[in-house]
Structures are given as structure tokens and as C-alpha cells.
């Protein structure tokens with residue numbers, strides 16, 4: 376059995392960045408992923424656009440995530456960062472999900488990340504506070520993965536959970552989670568007609584007043600409230616959602632529809648998730664029917680792609696050495712051990728009602744994410760990155776978004792390099808050295 380310097384579990388946005396940072400720094404790095412591709416929910420759940428790389432004052436996420444954007448731009452798979460017409464965030468970054476899969480695999484190969492795809496992690500052996508090895512299963516059977524340092528990028532804190540470390544899940548008051556959403560792509564859209572309708576009927580939409588005249592810098596549409604409520608009254612919209620939300624894709628004529636909503640799902644229970652997939656299928660058909668029947672530009676449209684898995688906004692979060700909270704976000708707070716930055720408002724899709732609680736009116740300034748948010752209590756050589764970081768339900772509803780998840784991944788891979796050089800545990804990695812190295816590598820801390 377090979378012993379790796381760093382083993383990363385989960386090849387989503389956060390895990391890939393962690394593996395790239397570690398491998399580029401010379402660490403023997405293994406990346407384990409259950410699917411046959413990289414990119415996590417950005418590609419499996421068609422979660423586009425990435426938002427936000429910018430706060431209203433500056434670019435808050437750079438480094439390897441920005442490199443990914445530039446590589447996609449070179450292939451025509453991303454128009455770059457565009458102003459957000461909804462005014463929720465400063466920018467949004469549309470990207471082609473299929474090119475993203477290809478580019479991420481290329482980047483991993485170039486950095487000499489060892490890939491173990493089609494492999495699921497389901498157990499952890501630890502001795503005191505140290506993770507010794509992780510148990511995985513694949514077509515060939517079961518095996519143990521050994522490493523000096525472990526990074527849990529499963530999004531669901533699977534490693535932390537299997538190691539018996541404390542996690543939280545759901546809203547503090549009742550344990551309910553934000554709903555799942557099956558985003559789907561629609562082709563054959565007359566985008567000009569759609570855009571014209573929005574600009575001519577601003578009262579029906581959430582729209583930054585700057586874009587009332589002169590067209591939108593990107594297709595981002597949140598509204599059609601009347602069409603939705605009429606369809607609901609007619610019994611044709613069985614979805615706890617008050618609006619249609621959709622985003623343009625890099626290819627003209629294609630949009631991603633983020634409108635289905637499946638509430639009261641246990642995001643780590645396969646039986647609950649199976650019911651959710653059935654529910655999602657019915658909702659996708661209902662939403663597309665409404666688009667064709669009632670929304671300008673969709674008369675000749677068709678369902679182009681559905682997700683590999685319905686998107687999960689939140690599941691387990693670790694209890695870390697620090698828990699990010701809403702007051703930190705409101706204050707745009709900085710920390711001595713800040714290793715990444717968030718730039719998105721608190722955006723809570725209601726667990727039990729039809730609306731969205733979003734603090735977009737406040738124009739979120741960017742805020743620091745301490746390294747301590749990635750370090751579970753009582754774990755010496757394990758970091759948890761991406762959407763399972765340590766935060767309250769509210770703060771998580773901002774910090775969960777993809778650019779920030781990617782930035783925490785790069786930070787964790789970098790912390791592993793610092794720990795390897797100092798021959799210490801991940802928990803002991805000096806945050807000042809992590810920050811210095813991240814800055815050298817183009818990240819924002």
C-alpha cells in the first residue's frame with residue numbers, strides 16, 4: 376500500500392483545488408472521487424454560474440480558481456466575470472460544465488495528482504486525534520488509504536463523520552435544511568425575446584436598477600412571479616417556490632434553470648434522496664411546461680441536460696476550532712489566520728416556505744475565513760474544506776458558494792505543504808506561513 380503525503384477525498388471544486396495546491400508544491404497527492412469526473416456539484420448538479428469571485432469593492436477570490444476561469448475562457452467555455460444584473464452579488468461567472476470537467480482532469484494530470492476515481496470513502500480509522508487511514512470501496516473491493524495528512528472535501532464532512540467527530544446539520548431552531556434543487560439546462564431559447572421582456576417589464580423582476588435601460592450584462596433572471604402564482608392556482612406548479620430563476624450559459628440560446636425545490640430532505644440519507652430524485656423529475660417537467668406555455672422566448676425550447684444528482688445546498692458542517700457567524704459577515708471581519716475570503720450575501724432558500732431570505736440589499740463586503748474553520752475539534756491531521764466548513768446555518772448560507780469553496784481548498788492544500796515542511800500536524804501548520812504562501816500563489820487572504 377502506497378503512503379501518500381496528502382490524501383484528498385472528494386473531487387469537487389474544493390477538493391480539486393486542495394489537490395492541485397498540494398501536488399504543485401511537491402507533495403505526493405492522491406485525490407479520491409466517487410464519480411468518473413471532477414468538478415463536484417458545479418458539473419454533477421449543473422450549478423452555474425459561479426458567484427461571486429468579487430465583493431463590491433474588489434476581487435476576493437483569485438489563485439488557482441482564477442486560473443481555472445482563464446483556462447476556460449481560452450477554450451470559449453467562460454465569458455469571464457460579468458456584473459450581476461440581479462444586484463445580489465458584484466459579479467457572476469458563467470461557465471460550460473462539460474469543458475470544466477475536461478479542464479479539471481487536465482489540470483490534475485499536469486500537476487501529477489494521482490487520481491482514484493469511481494471510489495467511495497466510507498470509513499476512518501483513527502488513533503486518538505490522528506486519522507490513520509481511510510476505508511474506500513470500488514469495483515475491485517475495499518482498500519485502506521494511508522497518508523500523513525487528510526483533506527475531507529466530500530461536501531458532507533463524510534470523513535469527519537466517520538471519524539466520530541462532532542458535526543452539525545440544518546437550521547439551529549429545527550434541524551431543517553435548505554431545499555435541494557435539480558438545476559437543468561434548456562436549449563433552443565430565444566434569448567433576445569426573453570431579455571427584451573425583462574427590460575420592458577422591470578416590475579416583474581428582481582433587477583439591479585442600473586440595468587433597467589440598455590440591456591443586461593449577463594442573463595440572470597429572477598421573477599415571473601405572476602406566471603408562477605397563476606400556474607400554482609391552476610394546479611400546474613407543485614413547487615414551493617414563488618418565482619422562476621434562471622441563468623444564461625456561455626452558448627447563446629442555452630440557460631440553466633434553478634427553480635425546482637425539494638424541501639424536508641435528509642441530505643445524507645439515500646432513501647430520502649431517492650424520493651427527492653423522483654420528486655425532482657416531476658418538478659423539472661412541470662417547470663419546463665410552464666416555461667414553454669407562459670414565458671417569452673421558450674416556445675421552441677427543449678430540456679438539454681438534467682443533473683447527475685439533485686443539488687444539495689447543505690448537509691453536515693464540522694464543529695471547528697472557530698465557527699463563522701453572521702456577525703462576522705456583517706462586519707466584513709478579518710482574522711489573523713484568514714486564509715480565504717467570502718463575498719456573497721447570506722442567501723437562504725427557505726427550508727419550509729416559498730421565498731428566499733437574502734441580505735443582498737446590504738451589498739456584502741468581503742470577509743475573512745479563518746483556517747480554524749477548516750480544523751475540526753479533536754483532529755490533528757484532518758482539514759475539512761468547501762461547504763462542510765465550520766459555520767452557523769446563516770453564515771454557511773454565504774460561505775457555501777463555489778468560489779469560496781475553491782479558495783478554502785487551495786488554502787488546505789497549502790496548509791498541508793506547510794505542515795509537511797515543518798514535519799508537524801495540519802492543526803499545527805503556522806497560519807502566517809500558510810497566508811504567505813497563498814499570497815505568493817496569487818490567492819487573496
Ligand SMILES: Cc1cc2nc3c(=O)[nH]c(=O)nc-3n(C[C@H](O)[C@H](O)[C@H](O)COP(=O)(O)OP(=O)(O)OC[C@H]3O[C@@H](n4cnc5c(N)ncnc54)[C@H](O)[C@@H]3O)c2cc1C
Pocket residue numbers: 384385386387388389390407408409410413414415416417420422423424425426427494495496497528529530531533555556557558633685686687688760761762763775776777778780
Ligand atoms: C441548487 C444549488 C444552487 C447553488 N447555487 C450556486 C451559485 O449560484 N453559485 C455558486 O457559486 N455556488 C452555488 N451553489 C453552491 C455550490 O454548488 C456548492 O456549495 C459547491 O459545489 C461546494 O463545493 P464542494 O467542493 O465543497 O462540494 P461538492 O461540490 O458537493 O463536491 C463534493 C465532491 O465529493 C464527492 N464525494 C462526496 N462524498 C464522497 C465520498 N464519500 N467518497 C468519495 N467522493 C465523495 C462528490 O462526488 C463531489 O465530487 C449552489 C448549490 C446548489 C445545490
